[in-house]
Amino acid sequence: MADKRISIGLLGYGTVGSNVYRLLDDQARDISEATGSSIFIKKILVRDPSQPRPGAPQDIFTSDFADILDDDEISIAVELIGGVDPAYDFVSDLLKKGKAVVTANKQLLSRRGAHLFELARENSTRIQFEASVAGAIPVIKVLRESMVAADLKSISGIVNGTTNYVLTEMGRTGSKYEDALARAQERGYAEADPTEDINGKDAAAKMAILASIAFHTPVGLDDVACAGIENISSLDIAFAGELGYTIKLLGVARLYGERVNVRVHPALVPDDHPLATVSGAYNAVFLKGTAIDEIMLSGPGAGGMETASAVLSDMVSIVTRPQVSPLENPVAYRNLGFFPDDDVVSTFYLRLEVKDEPGVLAAIARVFGDNGVSIESVIQKGRGAHAELVMIFHPVREASFQAALDTIVNLEGVRGKPRPIRVEGKEHEH
Ligand SMILES: NC(=O)c1ccc[n+]([C@@H]2O[C@H](COP(=O)([O-])OP(=O)(O)OC[C@H]3O[C@@H](n4cnc5c(N)ncnc54)[C@H](OP(=O)(O)O)[C@@H]3O)[C@@H](O)[C@H]2O)c1
The missing domain is CATH 3.30.70.260 (ACT domain)
Known part of the structure; x- marks a missing residue:
């Protein structure tokens, strides 16, 4: 039985936000058994609260951020607005007030993550971001907790579902890049504007987050060299196939001694490599370390419900581990230099x-x-x-x-x- 009520402030009620509300409702019993608390969403910030929205009662929507910031009962805020502005100001203000923050915002973290982690530490609170990389796959938790003694040397990831779907379709049907992309859009695997997916920037933001957590050093979006899949032709995919390779958009983060190199680019992967088997909109993260040999985590990389499940896992971590430790706030204690691309x-x-x-x-x-x-x-x-x-x-x-x-x-x-x-x-x- 739940003996404690935890009030949440939700920022954003779009694809992910509305699914967080729904999943919290659907899983209320399990969550309350697991945490000993009943978690409920008290206020939801949107741009237009008068617009009818299915799921949540109309009277908990607001367009006034102060309704969440100044409510002392709200101890956890969940940022699902996206982008850097105004999300950065909102998250900063929430942390300064000592509220714990959960976010799925890779743009924000890859640009301002180091500052936000510092702010969380200064205010004895925390920021959790499992949903910012690889959707439902619990990669952040694995990196921060399970891999603490793994001596990780490299992370290779298929961390963008849109491009993986497009490349898989091109390989499966022999179709041109433009046709495969149109099909991805028809099926909801690509945004109306897929620029950041296709040019590799979305994957670069996620690799920056993964590299900074894995190697305990600040890595921002601008530190990641990146190339997209715009120039991959069906001819390349066919020739690669003849040679025994599959083409993937890969993020690769590697340690070179005391330096790190992180980039995103298309790559031929041998057909018998585990990453070559990751098809469609799925994501995968392939970890190598002295103490673990190789481990691959794979699963759905996006989707409202899948991402919501990662958001809820962060909420549950906060409720069940109220003490803030370095495990909750990533510590960039190494400040490694960068290994030049030319020397790779x-x-x-x-x-x-x-x-x-x-x-x-x-x-x-x-x-x-x-x-x-x-x-x-x-x-x-x-x-x-x-x-x-x-x-x-x-x-x-x-x-x-x-x-x-x-x-x-x-x-x-x-x-x-x-x-x-x-x-x-x-x-x-x-
Ligand atoms: N969609 C996915 O599958 C997925 C997967 C992984 C991570 N993510 C991340 O999750 C986050 C949310 O994505 P989403 O797809 O749910 O976005 P979305 O569908 O566009 O929803 C955004 C929500 O934020 C609200 N909002 C936007 N700007 C606002 C502002 N200035 N003030 C108040 N509210 C504002 C919008 O309000 P209105 O409703 O009033 O417009 C809307 O409810 C992003 O960081 C995204 O990168 C998404």
Whole structure:
């Protein structure tokens, strides 16, 4: 039986907010048994409270933030507005008042997270954000608690469901990028404006959050180099398939000694790698560490109800562990430097359109050789007067590979702009 009432202030009643309300209602009995408390939503902040909204009673909606901020009975606020403004001001004010905050807002955390964590600590309260990365997958809790002694070295993630759906569709049907994206939008897997998904920025925000938690060092959105899937063609997907790879938009965060490198880019992943099997709108996070070998967590990466479930798990943590400890507020105690992208050693795939003439391949091979880039395999696909060279390289420092490409693009007989794609996960063998 619940012996305590916990009042919540909800900021936002959109896709996630309305599902938090519903799920809290549906699961009231289990939550009350688990926590010994009855948790109820006392006020909901929206822009227009006069608009009828299914689920919650009309009289708890407000457009006045002070109704939540100044209500001393409200001890937990749940921010589900999204974006940086005004969410940043709201969350800052709530923390300054000593209220605990739960948020699903990756934009806010990847831009202002370090400051908000500090504010939470100064005010002896906390900010929880399980729902900000990978929807229903409990990755933040796992990183902060279960992996505390794992000595993590890298995190590779498929953390954007829209792009994973688009790439899966392109591979499954052979369709063009634009058609696969239109299908994702029809089925509700992509926003009307999917720019931040497609260009990798959404995934970059999530990787910044994951890297800062895993490596205990501040990583912001601007520290993450990022490339999207706009230039991936169905031809690349087909060639990669022939070579035994699947193309994914990957976030990769790695430790290089005392430095960290975080980026988001499309990558060829070997078909027998666990990440290659993650299809459709699913997300997955693949962790490697000295003490754990490899662990993969996967599941739905978005959706109102799935995200609401992660929000509720944070609310339950706060209620059941009222003492604030470093586990609740991430401590960036390491302040690591960043490992330069140019010095990262990567394996590349490259498709080059060339004139089908004698000497072209020899000239290309010479430039690669001059730059210390060694070709692992090359397949030539004829297309009339033109040919496609599909090449895989041995691991190489990225700056050397780029220097070779800068020369190759100007060679007589090379057509179009070479668009290399990294190969990740080749070292995985089971
Ligand atoms: N949707 C997902 O599947 C998903 C998954 C993971 C994380 N998230 C994150 O969850 C958060 C919420 O996303 P969502 O999809 O639920 O958003 P949404 O459907 O657009 O809902 C936003 C809500 O916030 C309210 N709001 C916006 N600006 C406001 C302001 N200035 N003052 C007061 N209320 C304001 C809106 O009020 P009105 O109703 O009056 O317009 C609406 O109720 C975001 O941070 C998002 O990144 C979403």
